[in-house]
Amino acid sequence: MTMAKKLITSALPYVNNVPHLGNIIGCVLSADVYARFCRSQGYETLYICATDEYGTATEKKARDENMTPQEVCDKYHELHQKVYQAFDIQFDFFGRTSHPEHIEITQSIYRDLEKNGYILEQTTEQTYCAHDQLFLADRYVEGVCPHCGYDSARGDQCDQCGKLLQPTELKEPKCQICGNAPITKATTHLYLDLPQLAESLTRFRESSNDQGHWAPNAYSVAKSWIERGLLPRPITRDLKWGVPVPKKGYEDKVFYVWFDAPIGYISATKRGFPETWQDWWMDPQNTELYQFMAKDNIPFHTVVFPASQLGSGRDWTMLHHINSTEYLNYENDKFSKSRGIGVFGTDVIDLGLPIDLWRFYLLFNRPERSDSNFSWDGFLEDINSNFIDNIGNLLNRVLVFYQKHFPAQPFAAELSPREQDFLKEVQQEAQKARQQLEKVQLKEGLKTILALGRRGNKFFHDAEPWKEIKTQPERARALLVALVCLLREVGILLFPYMPTTSKRILTLLGEPTATMQNLCDWSKLSQAVASKPEILFKKLEKKEIEGFKAKFMGKQEPSVNPLVAFAKLDIKVGEVLEIKPHPKAERLFVEKIDLGGGDIRTIVSGLVKHYQAEDLLGKKVLVVSNLKSAPLRGVESQGMVLACEKKKKLEVLFSQAPVGTRLELPGQEVAPAAEITIEEFFACPLRVEEFQVQLEGKGLTLGGSPVTTLSLAEGKIA
RNA sequence: GGCGAAGUAGCUCAGCUGGUUAGAGCGUACGACUCAUAAUCGUAAGGUCGGCGGUUCGACCCCGCCCUUCGCUACCA
Numbered sequence: 001m002t003m004a005k006k007l008i009t010s011a012l013p014y015v016n017n018v019p020h021l022g023n024i025i026g027c028v029l030s031a032d033v034y035a036r037f038c039r040s041q042g043y044e045t046l047y048i049c050a051t052d053e054y055g056t057a058t059e060k061k062a063r064d065e066n067m068t069p070q071e072v073c074d075k076y077h078e079l080h081q082k083v084y085q086a087f088d089i090q091f092d093f094f095g096r097t098s099h100p101e102h103i104e105i106t107q108s109i110y111r112d113l114e115k116n117g118y119i120l121e122q123t124t125e126q127t128y129c130a131h132d133q134l135f136l137a138d139r140y141v142e143g144v145c146p147h148c149g150y151d152s153a154r155g156d157q158c159d160q161c162g163k164l165l166q167p168t169e170l171k172e173p174k175c176q177i178c179g180n181a182p183i184t185k186a187t188t189h190l191y192l193d194l195p196q197l198a199e200s201l202t203r204f205r206e207s208s209n210d211q212g213h214w215a216p217n218a219y220s221v222a223k224s225w226i227e228r229g230l231l232p233r234p235i236t237r238d239l240k241w242g243v244p245v246p247k248k249g250y251e252d253k254v255f256y257v258w259f260d261a262p263i264g265y266i267s268a269t270k271r272g273f274p275e276t277w278q279d280w281w282m283d284p285q286n287t288e289l290y291q292f293m294a295k296d297n298i299p300f301h302t303v304v305f306p307a308s309q310l311g312s313g314r315d316w317t318m319l320h321h322i323n324s325t326e327y328l329n330y331e332n333d334k335f336s337k338s339r340g341i342g343v344f345g346t347d348v349i350d351l352g353l354p355i356d357l358w359r360f361y362l363l364f365n366r367p368e369r370s371d372s373n374f375s376w377d378g379f380l381e382d383i384n385s386n387f388i389d390n391i392g393n394l395l396n397r398v399l400v401f402y403q404k405h406f407p408a409q410p411f412a413a414e415l416s417p418r419e420q421d422f423l424k425e426v427q428q429e430a431q432k433a434r435q436q437l438e439k440v441q442l443k444e445g446l447k448t449i450l451a452l453g454r455r456g457n458k459f460f461h462d463a464e465p466w467k468e469i470k471t472q473p474e475r476a477r478a479l480l481v482a483l484v485c486l487l488r489e490v491g492i493l494l495f496p497y498m499p500t501t502s503k504r505i506l507t508l509l510g511e512p513t514a515t516m517q518n519l520c521d522w523s524k525l526s527q528a529v530a531s532k533p534e535i536l537f538k539k540l541e542k543k544e545i546e547g548f549k550a551k552f553m554g555k556q557e558p559s560v561n562p563l564v565a566f567a568k569l570d571i572k573v574g575e576v577l578e579i580k581p582h583p584k585a586e587r588l589f590v591e592k593i594d595l596g597g598g599d600i601r602t603i604v605s606g607l608v609k610h611y612q613a614e615d616l617l618g619k620k621v622l623v624v625s626n627l628k629s630a631p632l633r634g635v636e637s638q639g640m641v642l643a644c645e646k647k648k649k650l651e652v653l654f655s656q657a658p659v660g661t662r663l664e665l666p667g668q669e670v671a672p673a674a675e676i677t678i679e680e681f682f683a684c685p686l687r688v689e690e691f692q693v694q695l696e697g698k699g700l701t702l703g704g705s706p707v708t709t710l711s712l713a714e715g716k717i718a
Numbered sequence: 719g720g721c722g723a724a725g726u727a728g729c730u731c732a733g734c735u736g737g738u739u740a741g742a743g744c745g746u747a748c749g750a751c752u753c754a755u756a757a758u759c760g761u762a763a764g765g766u767c768g769g770c771g772g773u774u775c776g777a778c779c780c781c782g783c784c785c786u787u788c789g790c791u792a793c794c795a
Contacts, residue, residue, distance in 0.1 A: 224722095326723095365731090373730080375729095381730090382743095384755095386743070386744070390758095396753095396757090397755090397757080398754085401754075444732090447742080457757090457759075458760095460754090461750095536755090537755085584793080585793035587719080588793050588794095603795090604795080606719090624795080632793070633793050639795085
């Protein structure tokens with residue numbers, strides 16, 4: 001086995017979010033398991049993480065909470081630390097990017113890049129919106145793609161041909177926020193010349209993957225990024241909260257977060273280990289870098305950060321194995337802080353369950369190949385059946401039985417072929433789990449450990465020691481000793497996953513110091529005496545878990561009552577006075593619609609594919625009249641014409657009722673809001689069933705008569 | 719509408735570069751055992767591997783089309 005030093009990192013969590021279970025399993029916990037394995041294995045190991053603190057999001061949060069960005073970061077950094085501590089995450093150092101050390105290293109890497117000619121400086125006519133008074137982010141600029149001529153390519157990428165772009169390349173750029181043509185104010189920015197590094201990046205990707213066996217999703221993402229064609233990437237921004245740019249003329253700018261954040265791994269190491277950090281980061285021959293993260297972070301670790309390293313010309317330790325997970329969902333929904341969906345680190349602390357149970361569940365359900373799903377029912381099942389009934393019970397039944405018949409006696413016995421064969425199997429399985437851990441197959445490794453437990457239970461059952469003890473007590477004793485051997489291996493192997501539980505098991509077996517290094521070395525066991533047996537965990541109770549479930553459902557933002565949502569809508573009959581094609585959009589019409597009482601609106605609708613202009617002219621249609629207006633390709637749309645949609649078919653909701661008639665739900669008071677958002681509109685699940693427009697099965701009316709469709713029997717209203 | 723990912727037993731998931739009867743755990747049913755946290759052990763039921771075509775001697779795995787779900791995005795509003 002390789003004796004390389006193991007440098008392990010977990011993706012830097014962004015500071016202003018409370019980490020949820022998905023975040024935790026994705027990076028910090030997975031990396032912790034591997035780091036613990038490596039230490040137990042006797043490898044020289046360093047596990048580094050930090051909070052990522054710079055950027056717009058923090059500035060915004062600071063404004064919202066009326067604090068300085070630094071105060072925001074201080075507060076949340078501490079929160080992160082508390083959560084990770086609760087999860088028994090054992091960092092060798094947990095740093096933060098808003099630290100002088102970080103500034104120094106970021107700047108020095110920048111200087112290297114500049115010295116080596118990988119920095120481009122462009123004083124471009126950068127898109128600046130005079131109206132909104134800000135420089136526009138790439139994607140907020142649109143225009144004509146220089147490659148394929150597509151007329152609304154975004155500033156970062158063209159949707160038609162897929163090429164990566166810069167906003168400056170676009171012909172006829174436009175501000176997407178206000179629709180005005182942005183002023184192209186001269187701003188100077190620094191760019192990392194990725195094209196010049198493309199070849200080395202490809203070489204790096206291939207050789208690193210060959211040696212380190214990247215997670216498949218990481219390899220394919222990296223490949224497609226590079227093969228799509230790389231463009232120079234700006235590494236500075238017009239912001240305040242960030243790493244200052246050490247260059248004249250850049251006093252008002254900072255480095256872009258994506259540039260400085262990965263450098264946080266290095267700076268955190270340097271801060272934690274000022275004397276020895278270079279032994280890790282500047283010793284690629286003897287160091288293997290393992291990086292853990294969720295899938296959204298892949299490009300930065302496989303392309304962007306390696307590019308900075310390669311371009312700096314220094315002999316950095318570079319990515320060896322990338323372990324990128326998919327996402328964990330919560331009860332078939334996405335985790336969402338804003339909607340209050342999910343279990344967050346702070347919740348776990350409050351619930352007060354043994355942390356190893358959380359670790360077990362998360363690792364057992366680790367989203368390795370595809371997204372996986374947290375559910376309270378699954379939580380109960382997995383912990384009770386797969387862990388407690390299996391491992392917990394095996395430990396207990398073995399120790400209780402042994403204690404009863406051989407009190408205070410060491411685990412020594414003459415092993416017969418029956419035990420010897422069994423132990424060979426145990427050895428094989430234990431080695432298998434060890435190798436799976438070595439290869440960072442964390443979920444598989446855990447499953448192997450559970451299989452070991454099942455094997456033990458079967459051995460116990462088949463041998464019937466409760467009978468044997470009466471006739472051949474020494475034979476029964478040998479059996480139990482063999483099972484103690486198995487439990488010892490389980491105890492050792494469990495250490496990376498459930499450190500506290502591992503220690504408890506090994507202590508009960510009288511060998512608390514056993515590690516991965518003496519896996520399957522049973523020589524000390526014959527002197528070991530069991531402690532008084534104790535239950536590892538009592539089983540989770542259905543009632544308790546139901547309680548949690550209810551509590552967390554209650555915390556969620558209540559889903560909007562359809563009737564309440566409907567009450568806010570102001571849907572009226574309007575007559576199409578005028579209709580013409582949108583000047584800049586081939587799929588849109590621009591209509592003038594009379595809603596009665598002199599209220600005449602301009603409304604944009606995407607109906608070109610379904611209707612001719614003359615089919616609609618003069619017709620009366622249903623219109624959402626209190627919808628917040630929105631610019632569509634430069635034309636302000638002051639409402640929305642309703643239609644029924646099913647698959648690719650669409651039918652506009654026409655009406656014979658007088659202009660201005662309001663859509664009603666019999667028996668329901670309506671109190672239209674002055675203005676609603678498009679989200680509020682869609683919160684109301686209007687449908688057509690059997691040619692009838694309805695809400696929750698109740699038909700809607702216009703002046704007392706039902707609203708119907710002609711060709712589409714059912715569909716959604718949009 | 720565009721791009722991307724995915725669709726394998728009731729549930730959660732494995733199935734590498736195509737090759738005999740498609741796997742595991744949980745759950746369920748029945749049986750066994752009783753040392754143990756009503757735990758354990760055995761047996762069984764259960765899948766047209768989203769659908770339809772195609773390539774092939776042969777496809778869950780390759781190609782095309784379609785359906786569904788999810789994500790991102792848009793000339794959805």
